[in-house]
Amino acid sequence: VRITVLAGGVGGARFLQGVRAFAAGLAGSEITAIVNTGDDVTMHGLRICPDLDSVMYTLAGAVDTERGWGREGETWRIMDELVSYGAEPTWFALGDLDIATHLVRTQMLAAGYPLSDVTAALCQRWQTGVRLLPMTDERCETHVVVAEDGGRRAIHFQEWWVRHRAGLPALDFVQIGLDSARPAAGVLEAIAAADLVLIAPSNPVVSINTILQVPGIAGALRSGPAPVIGLSPIIGGAPVRGMADACLPVLGVETSAAGVAGLYGARSAGGVLDGWLVHTGDTVQLPGLPVLARDLLMTSPEATAAMVADAARLAGR
Ligand code: FO1
DSSP: OEEEEEEEEHHHHHHHHHHHHHHTTTOOOOOEEEOOTTTTHHHHHHHHHHHHHHHHHHHTTTTTOOOOOOOOEEEOOOHHHHHHTTOOSSSSSOOOHHHHHHHHHHHHHTTTOOHHHHHHHHHHHOOOOEEEEEBBSSSOEEEEEEEETTEEEEEEEEIIIITTTTTEEEEEEEEEEEETBBTTTTHHHHHHHSSEEEEEESIIIIIHHHHHTTTTHHHHHHHHSSOOEEEEEEEEEEEESSSHHGGGGGGGGSSSSSHHHHHHGGGGSSSSBBEEEEEEEETOOOOOOOEEOOOOOOOHHHHHHHHHHHHHHHHEE
């Protein structure tokens, strides 16, 4: 059984723990995660891939579970030194253990390896049980257009998210480099070879929609043989975690399970979804889209594995 998952960072990582638990009961299963890299950023000369790292650390059991990102047992001595030098940005915290990951990645990229190879090399150490692929090997970063002094200014997604805590009203999201981006090595193959494609309950705008906008990925899902089942990241009109409610209105999409289903669209109507899981009590009516309501709180890998089992059932697999 081959399962391919589209995922963002913290929520995507938790979801993948459940997919891995589900697949543990199936002989010869293979899980591939296509991970958002729109959040990637270069700071202090280091290439940082927050979503890939959140997924890698979480699946390795090495994540700080409270924050959901970075390493458990982290120390911040290098960051303290950078702050003492007044080296900007001081609002983005890099831990000592985490910096080792960024050093290896930055060196390998500088040596000419594509991000997909670098990611595979980093995962070698952690034995995640899931093949992690960046959505693209090209640099393709999300910028947020905000209003300033009667005009507009674009800032990097991390500056908007971390420094301003998504509090500056966003006018638009722009993916720099998107037009020339191609799916990373292995992405189209993982979609074409899948028995089931799952869309994790990640941020629908800055994680999932970013992946779907990489030229070729949405088309591969639409023309691929595997059913595509999504899980709503919105429960009762609010995101389970994160700040999707600051992102969806920017696209004119209602913060609801129905709004996100409409954003992804039913495959039968030119979108990508063949099925949609919503939380008990949420209702979605989209022509041509089978919907299943159940508990969608990812309280443990086992609880999430049961969601995946229902997704597989909805897919008829
Ligand atoms: N999130 C924060 O809220 N504050 C930080 O200082 C911060 C640093 C950081 C460093 C490395 C990394 O991989 C992730 C980091 N994050 C931090 C999380 C990150 O900003 C995001 O939550 C995502 O990009 C959204 O998925």
